Amino acid sequence: MVTNNDTIIKIEHLSKAFGDKVVLDDINLDIRRGEFITLLGPSGCGKTTLLRMIAGFLKPDSGVIMMEGNDISEVPPHRRPLNTVFQRYALFPHLNVYDNIAFGLKLNKVPAAEIESRVRKSLKMVSMTDYEDRDVNSLSGGQQQRVAIARAIVNRPKVLLLDEPLAALDLKMRKDMQMELKQMHQELGITFIYVTHDQEEALTLSDTVVVMSDGKIQQIGTPIDIYNEPTNSFVADFIGESNILNGTMVCDREVEFIGHKFECVDEGFGNNTPVDVVVRPEDIYIIANAENAKFTGTVKSCIFKGVHYEMFVETDNGYELMLQDYNAFEVGSTVGMFIKPSDIHVMAKERTCNTFEGKMLSATTVEIMGGEFHCADCGLAEGESVYASINFDRVELLDNKEDGTVMGEIEFILYKGNHYHLTVLTDSGEKVYVDTNDIWDKGDIVGISVDISDLHISKRV
């Protein structure tokens, strides 16, 4: 548990690019002494890069990493007072368990008697007593990871870095190790910085979760904050199961979505503002009696998940919602549902349409996303800088990538109850957001085209 608020590591404006690809984009983060902080995100989000920079294996392009008030950005890894537990253990194959753990102590010229007692103590800490003389190659994955943890903590680092340490273990072993890590963190009282792509693991272990995507921090908060109050639809979708829906804030404390008006607790969005609404599947109450319910629906599927049943329900207005309940409801039956005001989470929309910066090539053609698009004559001359906007549902995606004006790759898919909201990355590196009913897969290469009447041009000043 965190006992005080003093900052041990302070990261300011940290950026890193590999070639053209930006992997970390202006990261700012304060890590408090003694806390268990988790960097969480899908693969390629930059979390491992950030950890490797803290460890000193990578140099930032810009920005600083401060540790206890000193800039350590230029300090080589062997002089940083922190230790790392690697994903693939990285034990030294030519040394036995004892010598692996004693490696750091011997380098620091710790007296032999002290090495002996510290190695034994840390072996005990990871429940590996009596394994000193074993060849590390003969150990199981879980045992190797225990030795790797012992090898790191025996040096009494101020900060322990863990790079997906449990990713290679099977589920049962992973659960056991999670509990042990948590306990170890309490006993040692040092700061843990943990990297994982497993949101459940992050919520279970951490004092603070840092959700990352695309090299940026999306949200920093306690597990409960992150779960209950996600700041955007990426976080809401990534953490746990959720129904993410388009809505409109009618006025303070009233929001309309799935064709119904609901009482909620959010204020200050302004009247008739488009918003995103998040409702967790366990927060939708379901009853067999449809008459007294807020809204009704038909059960489409019902699957037993161990503790609860997971159901998909099509509502009276044609939206599909995911629900979890302890009771099963028959497929095809009509059910009633309601949602408590405090369980409705309203988020400001990051954008309501696509906007691109472009340039007029002639009075009726505009260059955007690295391609030439036809547009209605708006009286602007060749060479003028313009903004072009396109509504989400007016972008056309084509199977045959050559048929589009430009090409793109589907990067992210979000189901919004009655349609998909796709993020498509164009070859020019821009993002196009598309609402569609068609089913696409992540990674599909598509052609993008826009009808002449759907492209709205305005002059850029």
Add this chain to the structure above:
Amino acid sequence: MKKFFAQTYLWLLLALLYAPIIIIGIFSFTEAKVLGNWTGFSTKLYTSLFSGGVRHSLLDAIENTFTIALIAAAVSTILGSIAAIGIHNMRGRKRQAITFLNNIPMLNPDIITGISLFLLFVSLGVTQGYATVVLAHIAFCTPYVVLSVMPRLQQMNPNIYEAALDLGATPFQALRKVIIPEIRPGMISGFILAFTLSIDDFAVTIFTIGNQGLETLSTFIYADARKGGLTPELRPLSTIIFVTVLLLLIIINVRARRAARKQENI
């Protein structure tokens, strides 16, 4: 029937391959001056080879051969290992290019290597002798060491170098305490390979040995044969060298097999 022919073919081939060396082996145990005459079993040629009663120059040649091989193998093992680590840390195109450049000298005919080294030493005005032979041998042995160390580096967990740094090792300590123990088997194989290549070499040696009267085994035998008739002591000598090389090869193979078995167990 098919199996019988396959077996016969195999044994015939092996017999043809090994007949010359076996004949020399057999005739090393007789005293006859001319190869092919059997005048009864004797180990006199072996004793006279080592008593030095026959020719001092032969013993000198043997000594030169082995010291050159040792120095060349040792130096090329060090150079080759360092080069392999460097190449391993390169990425993409650059790595491909350097690996390609490393392979060319191995494919290049020895005679070309010999002539070009000869011309190099002449143009630099270096007096040719012991030092130039050693340098030449280092030059053609090093690529083989690189080739035998590279696979060890590729098998290595890429994080262990970082793990060593993380635990407080300087880059040099990490190299000495972690990287070298990991690639040691490759270095030993490379050393043995370089050693046998050096002992074996004639083409490069003859062009770089100069005319100061220095002889290695291969140049001595060549000169001896041209003078007419091989010295009988070469028979036991050839036998000893063959057996030595055979033993080294067996050691290399056993090591390789052990390493492979260990890899399987992990």
